[in-house]
Amino acid sequence: MSVDGLSPEQKYELITRNLQEVLGGEEILKILNERDLKLYWGTAPTGKPHIGYYVPMSKIADFLTAGVEVTILLADIHAFLDNMKAPLDLVKFRTKYYEVLIKTLLESIGVPIDKLKFIIGSSYQLTEKYNMDNYRLCATVTEHDAKKAGAEVVKQVESALLSGLLYPGLQTLDEEYLGVDAQFGGVDQRKIFVFAEKYLPHLGYKKRAHLMNPMVPGLAGSKMSSSDPDSKIDLLDEADVVSRKLKKAFCEEGNVNDNGVLSFVESVLFPLRSLNGNTPGFLIKRNEKWGGNVNYTSYQSLKDDFRDKKVHPGDLKAAVTEAINNLLEPIREKWKNDLEFQNLTKQAYPEVEKIVKKKESKKHNQAPSINDGKPIDVSRLDIRVAKIIKAELHQSNPKSYVSTVDVGDASGNPRTVVSGLASYIPLEQMQGRFVLAICNLKPSKFQGIESSAMLLAASSSDDKTIELLDPPAGSETGEKIFFEGYGSAERNGEILNPKNKIFEKVAENFKINEEGVATFKDIPFKTSKGDVTVKTLKEGIIR
Structure with missing residues (x-):
């Protein structure tokens, strides 16, 4: 149906669908009975736009379909004021970059x-x-109200800058100076919207309506953020990068809350596929033995099946990966064929360009180095198959075990290992079992007992379940764990300096995948007998 064929009520339905909250809905409907609505959405050009931008864009698509006159404010002054996230000399390039990318996306x-x-x-x-x-606004607004209004948007730090207090007032004035009837944003903007409704009339200006999108969790289970690379997918990420990030995304079986993968389907994929009156469809591809392919025409039916564990996280991730790559491919192609676009990216984000060049100059699979000139990757860790000879409770801490562990040292002497596993694993399950141990960490004292190795365990995202890693049957004590594509695990006696936090940096890429296999950057932990696994846990982290 064309815009001209929509009634005011139909336009209102399209404008407000899938929103979490609308303030001033009656005024919007009144305007629609007289003319098209005028609305603005603002974005501060700081970090690189990511797929989270599809959430507001899918609503802007609704607005434009309903005949709304949409203004996108590229808030360069706001970008600088928000705790100086973007230097002024880069803001002008980032502002242009945002405009080009948003137009390309739409x-x-x-x-x-x-x-x-x-x-x-x-x-x-x-x-x-x-x-x-x-x-005039500053002469009216209290410090309390300004700080409260920006609490969800402006970065809160100790000894905050005055600029953070100005931010809500500037956003309020934008409504008047842009000549709009309404402002659109995430529900995290609600306090600023209420602030605007209160204070614009104090200056003799009319208050505007406000439309609020729900906040969509990031891939890691929190708000999608440009500052957290694991929580977002860049709009220019290649297909293999999208696949890798989706595999690492939090998507617990049966969990329909704080599930960024599922929320993206609800907030972006279904709305986009229903534009222009089209019937939405979302295809989950599955092997016939798991029920075969199924096409969902409503989000609720997909949500219900996922909650009831009729849809596996791996199948959902695969479908979302394909959908995201289909969305991003036209953007990637434009960037690859537009030299001006490429140069603009380098000007707007020179630090990102430097990182890319640095990575490209290194050999395949070699990670960045620290000041000792050696790579920070899994090849630095001496991980072995080990056997717990005996385990007992720590005398001073009932939450810890003290274990005597054979790690296959040439001396034949076992090592003492302290581990905080007593709250999760029964003592009888510790005795005589094969585990994985990191053997080249500097010994440390825990509650008065020196620990000379570290046992590797996997935990669920909520830390309620923790399990030790299980080497495959037949693996021998002292056998080195290896990773395809990485160097030998022989360490030549190197003991890792805890100040460099090498283990912590490498462990950021340790995961338990959907099949329960331990991985480093999606590469399995292996012995000569096969993959290292966890018996009862799927999709966890290793520590």
């Missing part, structure tokens, strides 16, 4: 952008009239 999903316009904040926020209104 065009890639077939959204007409003839009623879309971009405005740079500094084009009016530095004028005399705007600044005078800002001073």
